[in-house]
Amino acid sequence: MSNIAVYAGSFDPVTNGHLDIIKRASRIFDKVIVAVFHNPNKNxxxxxxxxxxxxEEAIIDYEGVEVDxxxxxxxxxxRKHKAKVIIRGLRxxxxxxSxxxxxSMNKKLAPEIETLFMMTSTENAYLSSSSIKEVASFGGCIEGLVPDPVIPKLINRLREEDKMI
Known part of the structure; x- marks a missing residue:
């Protein structure tokens, strides 16, 4: 039997804090599915x-991790993926x-599924996708806060959306 966990989130964009949780979870579970959630209430x-x-680019070297x-x-x-654990990161x-x-709601809906809270490493405790986007929109340096490939993609998207200040 495979020991599968799911780490779900919007990852808009993925941060080094997210990667910290993914890497550490991959050492505990046979398989970690990083599930990108489409939330109709968010833009x-x-x-x-x-x-x-x-x-996918950020986790290329992580064993036992897949993105969906x-x-x-x-x-x-x-349930569809036969996982038993939800990973949630706490800063x-x-x-x-929240x-x-x-x-608690997930436990009510599915008592057989556990939620595992993982504290992010201290050096990533202040990171959030929204703060990264805000810093980048003001032209601040986000190196070391997100995987390197995220930086040009984020800057270009902010420029396209006319969100650079």
């Missing part, structure tokens, strides 16, 4: 396909409340 900068491509996309309930996706205590609510 992402990158399409789901672009986010998946960027993630989905929409709908995470629990349905988890600070402030993340815990993550706890989500984990």
């Amino acid at each position: 992402p900068l990158f399409t789901m396909e672009e986010r998946m491509e960027i993630l 996309g989905f929409e709908g309930l995470l629990i349905d996706y988890i 600070a205590v402030s993340d815990f409340e 993550e706890f609510q989500m984990a």
Whole structure:
């Protein structure tokens, strides 16, 4: 039996904090599926396909990790892929409340599926995709905060969308 976990998120864009969680989870589980979520309530900068491509590039050397996309309930996706664990990354205590609510709802919907909270490494605790986009939009340096291939893609997209300030 395979020990499969799913790490779901919007990854718009993927940060080094996300990669930290993915790498560490890949040491615990036989297989980690990084599931890019299409949230109809959000307006992402990158399409789901672009986010998946960027993630594929970022995790190319990670063993036991694959990238996929989905929409709908995470629990349905988890069951379809025969996973048993949802990975959730926490940066600070402030993340815990909303993550706890989500984990509780998932537990109600699927008592057989566990949620594993992983604290990001200290050096990545302040990173979020939204803060990365904000810093980049003001022309700030985002080197070391995201995988190198993300930088030109993010800068170009912000320019295309006329979001550079």
